[in-house]
Amino acid sequence: MTQSELKEFLDEKVELYNKPKFIESDPIQIPHLYSAKEDIEIAGFLASTIAWGNRKMIINNAKKMMDFMGNSPYDFVMSHSDSQLEPLENFVHRTFNGTDFATFIKSLQHIYTNHNGLEAVFVKHQQEDSMQNAISEFKKLFFEIEHLPRTQKHVSDPLKNSASKRINMWLRWNCRKDNQGVDFGIWKTISPAQLSCPLDVHSGNVARKLGLLTRKQNDAKALAELDANLRILDKDDPVKYDFALFGLGIFEAF
Template sequence: MQSIEVPHLSPYIIDLLEEKVAQYNKPDFISLDPVSIPHRFSVKQDIEIMGFWAAVLAWGQRKTIISKCLELALLMDNAPYDFIRNHQDSDLKPFLDFKHRTFNATDTLYFLHFFQTYYLQHDSLEYAFSKHISASNETIENALIGFHNMFCESEHFPSRTAKHIATPARKSSCKRLNMFLRWMVRKDNHGVDFGIWNNILPAQLVCPCDVHVDRVSRFLGLIKRPNTDWQTALELTASLKQLDPSDPVKYDFALFGLGIEGFAK
């Protein structure tokens, strides 16, 4: 990975980010956020499946995202892991009407196919990411690239579905997958992120760059790149590592929260 020049952070910025992490990294944050979807489940694989789907569908109004995810869960009898492993072709007909923005029935059916094929061979979705990196890797870049290639390699893969699984190889900031990995990997006692995966380090995570995070980060001088791409996400994460090298992505709470508050508009 190329060297990234990081800005000097003033005491004001440091104090602001620490204050906002404390404000938003708590259960009160959950109800209005897509992370509320996997929090409805207790089985590890249910959390993975619905967390992955909630992250992939996370564009547009949060209320609509949550509603569409609840619709998906209901189509899977509110038991995603059991449905994924045991459904028959005849059980798939109701999914033909599912749609969220540009995510349509073709995409939905392939996701179900991928999950079924994968979970019949592996116990946890973690391996699909962690198999591509080691503890020596600075970030999850190779995990995201490897997962994308694995997801798309099936002979049944519809080319249109590739746009829903981002990869640094296409210079994407990978906002949604970075958010999903934050949910699965980060470990603390605050009740928002799950921390149910152990083979990816919190220090390797990359901060999700949604519109709120991007705007606030630019205002605070955490990123300088004119466009938002994978290098921008790495630049932001490098800036945040000055505050906590072992857990930089916890500041996603602060940046997103400030954005929702209208900071820097």
């Protein structure tokens, strides 16, 4: 397949999967429950944090997280009492437990109170062609508050060779305006050109079959390779190809 043929093939798959119907079976449906910017970004962050494993279980548990917060994420983050955090102890999704959940709530409050909110943190540390440094700096700020060491594993660090799949997915949701009603585009200060594809087993396998990726591990080095190749296909919106790679892997068993 020539480069132009590959681009045509993947563009067709983006058009096929970047549609409102995609929301029905994806964790992005959780932030779609809300209309206010802060509610969307908090709901999205929490849903993406637990986005590994069975997709149905991810969505069900993310809905439970919203229920614990009275379905008002930003209000709960900013005005919760210690007693309101106690019920969170009953939450569990794989290795993410109630203690982690409560720490995340406190840390989000810390970021909105002391660092002007989530978008401001990422804007401050963005680079011209990558958000990976910004993700690493975000993790540092996120754990400025008192926390158990175990909770740190739930926020990845690309500078420690993680592909940071879940945060890159969340950044796609926030920064990319797709005009199809899927991605939100609520963060206007970060260009989609700076985003990275959420790299996991499925997208990685498809990318290798298409010659977009040669590295065998799904790590930060693989992500850099995939990013470079996707930017050749579309320098302004490379992360749109997440829909194609994901759709080919999950829905078509490519």
